[in-house]
């Protein structure tokens with residue numbers, strides 16, 4: 357068994373971990389909205405106001421903080437007025453991006469806000485810059501957030517929502533370098549500035565405006581955008597980065613049937629995100645040394661070939677232990693950059709790409725990625741502390757990657773009966789090696805001690821394992837308790853596993 361040391365400095369507090377780093381994304385794509393979250397009130401699948409109870413319950417349990425909608429590429433074709441008012445009058449459109457299906461707009465603004473209400477999360481609205489108008493975007497914000505008696509506020513009331521909604525997060529356009537209009541950065545920056553000017557704050561609602569940032573390592577986009585905007589225009593710029601095992605859309609590969617080399621290639625592609633984040637932050641720092649504009653990773657996750665026999669435009673893929681490792685690595689990286697990343701949204705929440713949940717009629721399964729989000733939820737709102745772990749390497753066929761990844765946060769141990777002076781430590785560690793079990797020695801500084809009971813969740817299965825409707829809990833974290841006292845503890849991490857420790861320390 358390999359040995360490694362995890363050193364933690366709970367006294368070196370680094371940054372607040374925004375709960376929004378654990379955000380999600382829901383698009384009118386395949387079976388994400390329809391079937392996935394929304395089945396309609398008349399469905400025999402148990403629902404509340406049309407939302408699947410099982411899916412809502414599962415997402416509430418994750419403490420899902422924020423949900424992005426309606427796209428994605430769909431956002432730049434979406435005309436919000438199509439999705440309000442009596443359903444029978446709603447316009448039917450062709451979803452040209454995703455499978456050419458007919459979108460009947462039965463899930464619109466009111467339904468999305470109802471979904472967020474049931475989950476208890478904040479809405480993040482992506483407005484249409486690509487094929488919409490400034491007037492349309494401005495009207496949507498007025499419709500959602502204005503109080504008084506403007507015609508649009510009255511229309512909202514007539515459609516059933518008396519009080520204005522609180523809408524903080526507004527994305528202006530999506531991938532405008534691609535499906536959102538094939539623009540160059542200079543052209544987009546101008547358009548963005550015009551649009552954001554007319555996104556007004558009504559009735560005490562404050563907006564957090566997000567400009568469309570780069571695709572992966574397109575540093576030129578970031579440079580041009582940042583040279584044209586400042587914190588009066590934008591609170592954040594987005595970054596999209598998908599883990600594609602072969603590195604290109606022609607080489608995605610199967611979600612479940614992959615070789616050891618493809619597995620390590622997936623890990624390598626995942627870890628690229630850290631260099632990409634640092635590259636964009638360096639550029640942002642030059643234009644914005646005061647850090648008034650944040651980075652928002654509002655699309656990330658794995659992208660494979662669709663499941664055989666499913667509509668290629670629906671992006672439905674299975675989710676194995678490989679995805680769990682990918683999720684754990686990304687989340688550790690986001691935690692470590694929480695000083696500059698204000699939000700991240702995995703793509704997507706149900707039935708699309710690296711989903712939390714897969715549905716089949718009345719059944720759902722929670723994926724291995726869901727398990728990771730469940731384990732990591734304790735980092736939300738905590739404070740990142742300094743930590744480091746030995747960089748043992750692993751890999752095969754010429755690919756070498758670090759085996760271990762970690763992040764550690766601290767928060768008040770409020771639930772302890774004798775909480776005075778005690779702090780709760782949350783440690784998340786992933787072992788990406790498929791071959792080597794590792795024993796980790798966890799070390800605290802002198803005079804700092806573990807104190808009492810530690811809760812340990814371990815997610816560990818063979819890398820190709822996944823949950824099915826016949827066997828929904830094959831991949832599920834095992835939870836145990838141990839008594840941890842003193843300044844050092846040992847933790848065994850089998851190959852291909854993820855572990856979370858919740859423990860108490862006194863400093």
Ligand code: AHR
Nearest residue numbers: 427428429430530531703
């Ligand atoms: O998440 C699927 C698609 O990926 C989104 O619609 C688009 O923004 C990205 O290219």
